[in-house]
Amino acid sequence: MTGRLAQIYRHPIKGHGREALASVRLLAGACMPWDRHWAVAHEAAKLVPGWNRCVNFARGAKAPALMAITSTLDEATATVTLHHPERGEIRFRPDNTADLPRFLEWVTPLNPPDRAQPVSIVCAGRGMTDTDLPALSILSTASLADLSAKMGISLSQDRWRGNLWLDGVEPWAELGWVGKHLVIGHTVFRIEERIERCSATTVDPETGKVNAPTLTALNTHFGHQDFGVYGVVVESGPVAVGDEWRLA
Template sequence: MIRLAHICRHPIKAHGREDLASVLLSAGACLPFDRHWAVAHEAAKLEAGWNPCANFTRGAKAPALMAITAALEEDSLTVTLRHPERPDLRFRPDDPADLPGFLDWVRPLCPPERAQPARIVSAGRGMTDSEFPSVAVLSLASLRDLSAKMGQDLSIHRWRGNLWLEHLPAWGEFSLIGRELRIGDAVLRVEERITRCRATMADPDTGRIDGDTLTALAENYGHRDFGVYATVLHGGRIALNDTVELR
């Protein structure tokens, strides 16, 4: 029986992840507070609302960011960031007075030859990499299969997903496109595959590149896809170990 094994969110896009025990999903929305903020770099060309990832500081260009963990205090919209090479930082992304401290904290993690982080932005929806509000659904069996092919244990946090499913056949998530998943009180529809970038090559414990995931995907499976995007059709609470019903 397929079950929900992990729930993860990333309050600031590419700047930290946190594990959750449960969450309340809403129809047509991303996982609450997932990619609620994003860090625009100095060369960003932003429009109102959602913007593509090229405008933001991210792990594909700054792998050290992959080692950040986060903790969001929802009532005060305060985030605590942790990294093995930096002191802990507690700040409010929406507070302009806190921006200089954040930029000083994150700058050493960004390659100096790249466009540097400049400001924190938000939109009416999560700044996911999909053009539609999405929830990223991934399979632990697929992760184990790829890990075996690469000869190394790959952390779930390389992939920055939201919902991890156990007992789904390896790569069976791709066959779910167009189908619905009932998890807890929520219903999601699987929309499309997720094509991966260089961020997945970095160890999320150290922020250092240590595995060529993209080549491994291409050579073993003929693509660079891992996981699927889903949309929330009916909102409701989901929790760890919930049964996943396929429709």
């Protein structure tokens, strides 16, 4: 089984925007560079040093409007630009505490008033992924097309906040890859686990409004709510859109 790498995405601030890339260099044992590099902690967070569970952060599962944010990152200055259809655009440096009040003023209206409110931006020195593994999320365009057909709605890739999208996979075959090695270009991944999905995937990423029962559909048609797999880089290398992939 072979195919091509269709899309690459990173999410500089966890739960706050997505950015398409043409290529990226990946290092063994590390997350995608700058992916979930920062996260927005809320007032009920109980943080520990290093990686923290997603319940400590503002995210689309609890604040659907956040799903409509898009982002761009200037790596040289660690400056992020966020855009939302209702809030417009903001450009700031997440590491600069002087920029925090301006960011909080911009983002707070996107958080439901009955939820814990955002209070700070944290950085752990590694990606604040939804798993404690230093992993990338790997997804299949064929599985997305199959789920879309079963639901009778065209589901955007942006609902799933994936890192790498593969063409050429038989629908849902990727869920059987756990324990196998995947080669993309010259980079090798070990597939570690399936990704269990949350309610953020029910949200339209264009509007930030809930509009599709993705979890119900997954459970009804497949008996689970998994979509995609986590892969850990075991051999470093660059990956680029259009690269061939294969199972090793």
